[in-house]
Ligand SMILES: NC(=O)C1=CN([C@@H]2O[C@H](COP(=O)(O)OP(=O)(O)OC[C@H]3O[C@@H](n4cnc5c(N)ncnc54)[C@H](OP(=O)(O)O)[C@@H]3O)[C@@H](O)[C@H]2O)C=CC1
């Protein structure tokens with residue numbers, strides 16, 4: 001007997017930890033079947049799997065990573081309620097140009113090539129959603145609009161991801177809404193030292209990290225709003241005004 005396909009599932013990329021893990025767990029708590037993409041196996045992935053999520057592994061830096069993930073999603077889902085592009089690589093740009101170009105290729109693959117392929121390949125599953133509208137959410141960065149030159153390669157790729165959202169909003173309307181969430185200082189990396197953290201928060205109007213729930217609330221609100229597409233929503237504590 002063939003396994004039944006998931007209906008109206010939510011795909012979250014980069015769901016193994018931090019924001020992506022919160023988004024996957026939040027979507028499950030809202031009652032959506034969840035397809036959790038991950039690169040590195042984590043306790044979070046095991047938690048999601050134990051809770052009933054379908055977990056699919058893949059490296060989106062691989063040029064075929066997006067098409068392969070799309071194929072794996074089509075094998076388990078008959079329709080999709082939403083696709084949330086959360087997966088992301090994040091590094092300061094290397095001083096050596098050859099190294100920086102290798103970073104640029106990875107950022108482009110993860111932030112532009114894979115979401116581009118996934119949106120094109122999964123659009124028919126979003127069209128098949130039983131709800132009045134389906135959603136795609138691109139998670140970019142406030143730096144997509146106003147880059148930090150120390151992270152120029154990363155910022156440029158996030159700007160590409162942001163621009164892609166606007167094209168897909170035009171291409172997939174009216175069934176599919178496509179929107180952008182721009183995080184600010186949500187959750188520092190372990191390698192952020194105390195001075196860097198203090199400087200960032202001193203430049204942030206609300207003076208604190210947002211936490212993963214801040215992104216979860218923004219994504220949930222977008223999915224609930226039938227009349228929002230092509231929107232760019234900053235969740236940054238006011239940092240972009242600094
Ligand atoms: N945290 C913050 O303050 C901010 C976050 N954002 C954005 O919000 C989103 C979530 O942030 P955050 O949770 O901190 O992100 P992280 O950097 O903690 O993790 C992102 C996820 O993407 C995955 N990933 C990285 N590289 C690849 C790859 N080559 N192939 C597949 N998956 C990959 C990671 O997998 P693995 O576990 O294998 O590393 C991880 O699960 C990201 O898009 C980020 O750019 C924007 C501004 C600020």
Ligand SMILES: Nc1nc2c(c(=O)[nH]1)N=C([C@H](O)[C@@H](O)CO)CN2
Nearest residue numbers: 088089090184185186187188189200
């Ligand atoms: N993929 C990621 N992208 C970004 C992160 C992160 O942790 N992972 N963090 C930032 C910010 O520097 C933030 O930590 C402090 O402002 C930007 N993008």
